[in-house]
Amino acid sequence: MSDNNLKTPSKLEKILKAGHFAVTSECGPPRGSDLEAVAKKAELIKDHVDAINITDNQTSVCRMSSLAACIRLKTMGLEPVLQMVTRDRNRIALQSDILGAAAWDIHNILCLSGDHQSFGDSAAGQNVHDLDSMQLLQTVRRMRDESKFLGGDEIKRPPRMFAGAAANPFADPFEIRVNRLAKKVAAGAEFIQTQCIYNLDKFEEWMKGVVDRGLHEKTYIMAGLTPMKSAGMARYMKNRVPGMDVPDEVVKRLADTPKDKQAEEGIKICIESIQRLKEVEGVRGFHVMAIEWEEMVPEIVEKSGLHPRPEV
């Protein structure tokens, strides 16, 4: 990976290629049309992160579009990461929205397949999946690097997006999780934001496999973290959220803490995790997903020694 050969105007790309740990966070758009809800969340975290992911109808619950919320961030002078799932749109709509985002100079995209619609408020709806997440990555890279639509025609003023993907080191089968990352890299993933990490031993085992294959030199891996608010949340994540690996000792540590101190303990666990993960070879940044708890991001970032954010 050539660290000064920038492919896009993305600030996230600049920070990663300059060799800094990058820090991103995410905001979910509101279940309504109040753009100021997005601005308010972004205001809480903007001085502590390099870019802000805007989720795309996460858990299949219908919300304001990710693109509209990303545009609001642009009007605040902030750096959005447009999350885009393949569940709801076919290749025409996906490419069209990529161009719409490019028109507003949105320079980062995270390509996802999306949670199944049965988890959300539209279980009776169709899912599209004309493309999958890897094919969406290929689409973004083709549009950017070859200035071409999937249909082969030329794009005038092509998108200039830093292309990312998610990785879940904890899903099954574990033995192909490194191979699957290799596929995403081959499909064009320039950065990776991982699933929330609670089982650090397992994450480190995965990272070792990633490093052994040299994948950490082909893509920037950002470790995903979500602070726990309570022992109840830890149990819920452990038992109810697909693909989530929460070890018993994490649940126990929170459960052994008095109720009114559990949130504080959750933040402490998150900070300790970041400190440990900073030492893991191949980890190049952190994606802090404080779900409906954005106000805690500054403290986590500061206490993890990731503040102030670099100027690039």
Place this chain on the structure above:
Amino acid sequence: MIVGEQKPLDEIWGMIKDHKKVLIFGCNTCVAVCQQGGNKEAEVMASMLRMRATQEGNGIEIIDSGIERQCEHEFFEKTEPMIQGVDAVLSTACGIGVQFMAEKYEIPIYPGLNTTFLGAVEQAGVFTEKCQACGQCILGETGGICPIARCAKRVLNGPCGGSTQGKCEINKDIECAWQLIVDRLKLLNRMERYEELTPIKDWSTDRAGGPRKLVREDLVENE
């Protein structure tokens, strides 16, 4: 084969109750295997509907019969007079049989089943979906397991992040198709295939391309 499931009796009754004479008409091939729409099931359904008619004091006449397949002209010959003598038919064939009959006869043809999927007989009484007839078979690349029919997100480069202990994120009773594919590729010593990216699919041979038709000129000419 095509798997179907009987509609609730209330729904069926609602469709037929205003007719004078109705034929409950079985289809004795696919939907007979899952024991939902064969000639025997048509007979049972007819007697349940007669009971319903008695309960409701409705003078409707209900008869039953069936043929081998409702999707080919030649099987209809023997039952032709019977069909001509009723003012509606409740077909217990799949959606193909219902439509085939509707094209042949100028009376209402109602569906007695919900056509559910193309599947196999896993064991007695258990039927599972295996194919979605996408018109471009990739089973040669996926170890003989179809991610289009068997993955809830039809992910062509799976598994997604929701695969847990071999099960799909949407339901612990559903096997993760990509876990099965990985297991199978390992068994066949073809794991190198896993890292090949499955290209963007041409869905024009699928439903997306409009109703499909196969014409075998050689057979058409011989008729």
